[in-house]
Amino acid sequence: MADANDVPHRDPRDIDWPLQFKLSKVVEAHGEQTQVLVLREPTGDEVLEHDLLEGLDQRQFFPLVVKLAGVPMSTLKKLPARDLLALGTVLSRFFVMAAQPPMPSTTP
Numbered sequence: 001m002a003d004a005n006d007v008p009h010r011d012p013r014d015i016d017w018p019l020q021f022k023l024s025k026v027v028e029a030h031g032e033q034t035q036v037l038v039l040r041e042p043t044g045d046e047v048l049e050h051d052l053l054e055g056l057d058q059r060q061f062f063p064l065v066v067k068l069a070g071v072p073m074s075t076l077k078k079l080p081a082r083d084l085l086a087l088g089t090v091l092s093r094f095f096v097m098a099a100q101p102p103m104p105s106t107t108p
Contacts, residue, residue, distance in 0.1 A: 015041075015090070015094050017039075017041035018038050018039060018040050020036050020037075020038050021036065021083075021087055021090070022035060022036050023035050023036065023080070024082060024083055027078050027079060028075065028078070029072065029075040030071070030072070037069045037071065039065065039068040039069045046064070046067065046068075052095050055092060055095050056092045056096075061088055064091070065087065065091070
């Protein structure tokens, strides 16, 4: 029987793409109601286009999310502040930490 310690620990910096980000309230996107933003994984071209090699700041955030989620800017502007900040934190952590070496495994 496998012990819980036998399971390799997942690097907490990893994101499963596409990222399904649940919102606290329903918003409208393209005339439809949704409570989940689905963001695809950014490409290398997008990293360069949005100057993301050193992280993500507020000037980069909106255009990037519009592109990755395929929603209009008007949808993002209507997101509750808590959702907007939480999504910004997730994406910022990804871009800052993705360039770091993987965390060492805690398994033998």
